[in-house]
Amino acid sequence: MxxxxxxxxxxxxxxADLADEIGFEGVxxxxxxxxxGVRDASLxxxxxxxxxxxxxxxVLSLAELADRVGAALAGRAGKDALVAFANAYRAYSKxxxxxxxxxxxxxxxxxxxxxxxxxxxxxxxxxxxxxALEESDQTDAVRLLHSVFHGYVSLECSGGFQxxxxxxxxxxxxxxxxxxxxxNNWPPA
Amino acid sequence: MxxxxxxxxxxxxxxADLADEIGFEGVxxxxxxxxxGVRDASLxxxxxxxxxxxxxxxVLSLAELADRVGAALAGRAGKDALVAFANAYRAYSKxxxxxxxxxxxxxxxxxxxxxxxxxxxxxxxxxxxxxALEESDQTDAVRLLHSVFHGYVSLECSGGFQxxxxxxxxxxxxxxxxxxxxxNNWPPA
DNA sequence: GTATTTGCCTAATGCCTCTAGGTAATTCCT
DNA sequence: AGGAATTACCTAGAGGCATTAGGCAAATAC
Numbered sequence: 014m015x016x017x018x019x020x021x022x023x024x025x026x027x028x029a030d031l032a033d034e035i036g037f038e039g040v041x042x043x044x045x046x047x048x049x050g051v052r053d054a055s056l057x058x059x060x061x062x063x064x065x066x067x068x069x070x071x072v073l074s075l076a077e078l079a080d081r082v083g084a085a086l087a088g089r090a091g092k093d094a095l096v097a098f099a100n101a102y103r104a105y106s107k108x109x110x111x112x113x114x115x116x117x118x119x120x121x122x123x124x125x126x127x128x129x130x131x132x133x134x135x136x137x138x139x140x141x142x143x144x145a146l147e148e149s150d151q152t153d154a155v156r157l158l159h160s161v162f163h164g165y166v167s168l169e170c171s172g173g174f175q176x177x178x179x180x181x182x183x184x185x186x187x188x189x190x191x192x193x194x195x196x197n198n199w200p201p202a
Numbered sequence: 203m204x205x206x207x208x209x210x211x212x213x214x215x216x217x218a219d220l221a222d223e224i225g226f227e228g229v230x231x232x233x234x235x236x237x238x239g240v241r242d243a244s245l246x247x248x249x250x251x252x253x254x255x256x257x258x259x260x261v262l263s264l265a266e267l268a269d270r271v272g273a274a275l276a277g278r279a280g281k282d283a284l285v286a287f288a289n290a291y292r293a294y295s296k297x298x299x300x301x302x303x304x305x306x307x308x309x310x311x312x313x314x315x316x317x318x319x320x321x322x323x324x325x326x327x328x329x330x331x332x333x334a335l336e337e338s339d340q341t342d343a344v345r346l347l348h349s350v351f352h353g354y355v356s357l358e359c360s361g362g363f364q365x366x367x368x369x370x371x372x373x374x375x376x377x378x379x380x381x382x383x384x385x386n387n388w389p390p391a
Numbered sequence: 392g393t394a395t396t397t398g399c400c401t402a403a404t405g406c407c408t409c410t411a412g413g414t415a416a417t418t419c420c421t
Numbered sequence: 422a423g424g425a426a427t428t429a430c431c432t433a434g435a436g437g438c439a440t441t442a443g444g445c446a447a448a449t450a451c
Binding site for chain 3: 016041042043044053054057062063
Binding site for chain 2: 439
């Protein structure tokens with residue numbers, strides 16, 4: 014009969030923490046309820062369904078990630094900004110693997126618009142101000158940067174680089190060097 | 203009482219086709235059994251469990267993808283090879299989204315070793331023969347290429363590029379140009 | 392043409408999702 | 422402060438998926 018005082022927020026945070034512990038795919042209504050010490054059915058006053066729960070974790074994580082990256086980016090420009098952005102991004106994924114996995118959840122258009130996804134894009138664009146790129150090239154460059162960050166981190170998470178000797182850190186650093194080179198020598202259309 | 207003649211292969215193919223239709227996360231023992239017109243329990247003579255089923259789809263897809271990429275790569279070198287590789291990779295992901303998603307499944311070390319994952323690495327290395335890269339740089343470059351391919355395709359699949367005007371095709375092509383530039387101007391350590 | 396294998400079945404258990412409806416704790420109002 | 426309204430959490434139950442155990446009949450082997 015002791016009421017613990019659940020709210021949608023608390024449920025979402027518990028789910029996010031659980032995701033970091035056991036992986037995002039393990040985030041289930043029952044598991045979160047178990048952690049919170051309540052019955053599964055009790056959570057349905059706060060969330061619509063599992064999909065809703067997972068979406069909330071995704072939105073939360075996108076916002077957290079945007080905060081981290083934004084803070085890292087403050088006051089930097091050029092390659093400095095590029096490296097700061099990339100390292101903050103990668104650090105978040107290592108520190109919060111479950112939350113990071115959540116950010117890859119496919120969000121519906123209206124949810125995506127309401128989330129921090131836009132902040133990510135504008136921050137990536139901010140990096141490019143340190144390089145001389147035309148407007149139309151910027152979109153392409155943003156996509157390339159995002160692809161590299163996401164692709165590298167995601168392959169690293171799923172153990173894609175394990176069999177080789179070379180440290181993942183070293184390759185990451187070289188990848189950033191390479192991105193700097195290409196932003197300084199952007200190929201003409 | 204009509205026996206349909208199931209085998210592990212047929213089950214795996216059915217699962218792969220189902221993945222392409224409804225997404226890899228929808229690949230469930232029940233769903234595959236339903237499609238094949240048998241009871242769920244009947245599949246357990248051919249597969250160990252869901253994880254095993256999904257792993258088989260992943261291994262199948264990795265092999266198919268390696269075949270496609272290998273064929274596209276034949277007789278090409280330099281940027282030509284780079285573009286052929288990348289386009290074959292991306293085309294496969296568009297044609298078989300469920301199978302492609304399966305390739306991202308984290309495989310255990312022994313399964314990964316037995317799968318076509320090694321062919322992917324060696325083909326990527328083959329591309330680099332057209333560029334003048336030192337041995338130690340090659341690993342970094344392979345990782346960068348793989349990150350870009352996977353990252354771009356994966357973001358494209360999950361609708362990451364929808365809100366912007368510019369066509370995903372155009373940005374892809376520029377990304378390949380950019381990779382060519384950076385491979386020709388690989389930054390010194 | 393019997394013996395053996397094996398492909399597919401039914402039955403049963405357990406976990407998960409989700410709905411409906413109930414009770415008790417909190418908050419709101421005067 | 423005390424009754425009313427809200428709300429936090431519960432029990433009960435239906436339905437889906439994963440998985441095991443054990444059975445029967447169809448294919449195959451000799």
